[in-house]
Amino acid sequence: MWASLSGLKRGQLEAWLEKALVPVEPSPVFIRQLQARLVTVKGDRVISPWMVVLVMLTSLVLLASWLNVATRILLGLLSLFGLMERSRRQRERTR
Amino acid sequence: MSGSGPDEMSLVQQAASDAEAFGELYSRHVKRIYNYIYYRTGDYQDAEDLTARVFQRALGHVGSFQDQGVPFSAWLYRIAHNLVANWHRDRSRRPIVPLDDHVMESGSSSHPESLAVAMEENQMLLAAVRRLSADRQELLILKFVERLPNAEIGEIMGRTEGAIKSLYHRTLNALREEIQKTEQEASEGGRA
Numbered sequence: 324m325w326a327s328l329s330g331l332k333r334g335q336l337e338a339w340l341e342k343a344l345v346p347v348e349p350s351p352v353f354i355r356q357l358q359a360r361l362v363t364v365k366g367d368r369v370i371s372p373w374m375v376v377l378v379m380l381t382s383l384v385l386l387a388s389w390l391n392v393a394t395r396i397l398l399g400l401l402s403l404f405g406l407m408e409r410s411r412r413q414r415e416r417t418r
Numbered sequence: 419m420s421g422s423g424p425d426e427m428s429l430v431q432q433a434a435s436d437a438e439a440f441g442e443l444y445s446r447h448v449k450r451i452y453n454y455i456y457y458r459t460g461d462y463q464d465a466e467d468l469t470a471r472v473f474q475r476a477l478g479h480v481g482s483f484q485d486q487g488v489p490f491s492a493w494l495y496r497i498a499h500n501l502v503a504n505w506h507r508d509r510s511r512r513p514i515v516p517l518d519d520h521v522m523e524s525g526s527s528s529h530p531e532s533l534a535v536a537m538e539e540n541q542m543l544l545a546a547v548r549r550l551s552a553d554r555q556e557l558l559i560l561k562f563v564e565r566l567p568n569a570e571i572g573e574i575m576g577r578t579e580g581a582i583k584s585l586y587h588r589t590l591n592a593l594r595e596e597i598q599k600t601e602q603e604a605s606e607g608g609r610a
Binding site for chain 1: 597
């Protein structure tokens with residue numbers, strides 16, 4: 324069998340290549356699933372401007388909330404310290 | 419047609435920020451990339467896996483693609499070429515020649531024995547093709563599977579048309595030598 328191929332002239336070899344190297348159809352399911360993955364999942368550099376705006380706004384809101392909470396905690400601690408100090412002075416006056 | 423016209427270049431630029439545009443590029447090129455990888459690896463499952471990786475990588479880097487007169491398909495083929503090279507290096511195995519997803523139907527007898535012989539010859543020929551260097555395999559795939567003219571093949575491979583013709587001539591000679599080697603190995607194996 325191989326003797327027929329190794330002794331081939333150029334034209335015959337090309338004819339065999341034309342028969343052997345033919346387009347192959349990939350699985351339609353694979354094609355569709357891969358396209359769905361690629362279109363749904365953005366690449367590293369495919370970032371929507373609206374996404375950037377949303378992230379910044381969210382960050383600002385979170386920062387404001389955190390500052391609000393932190394300020395309240397600080398005021399609470401100061402109030403507690405003030406109460407403790409006033410209580411100590413009252414005890415000293417009554418002695 | 420693999421050349422990137424103005425339409426495709428504008429699509430490539432949009433694809434950097436528009437997933438739908440990338441989806442259109444994907445639709446245009448997925449089958450040719452799949453075919454290239456299939457014939458380089460010999461296995462449809464590996465071809466699917468590597469094709470997916472080609473387009474995932476392309477999606478991540480499409481923003482950096484610059485129009486330097488090279489078709490977009492050439493960029494995809496380069497990614498595919500590199501991934502297949504890594505695949506061969508990592509696997510370090512002989513190429514698998516599957517019993518087939520595609521069967522040579524045209525020009526063959528409907529007789530089962532003739533068909534079986536033809537299929538076996540095809541697979542042996544494909545195995546010989548896969549023992550060629552990567553550039554020579556790429557040339558044969560673009561020429562026979564994609565039916566591209568030498569000028570377009572040259573654009574994709576970054577060579578002149580004359581260089582492609584010369585490479586083709588050397589490729590056929592190398593293929594004939596590979597076939598002769600296989601014939602000798604087969605006859606020595608039969609004697610053993």
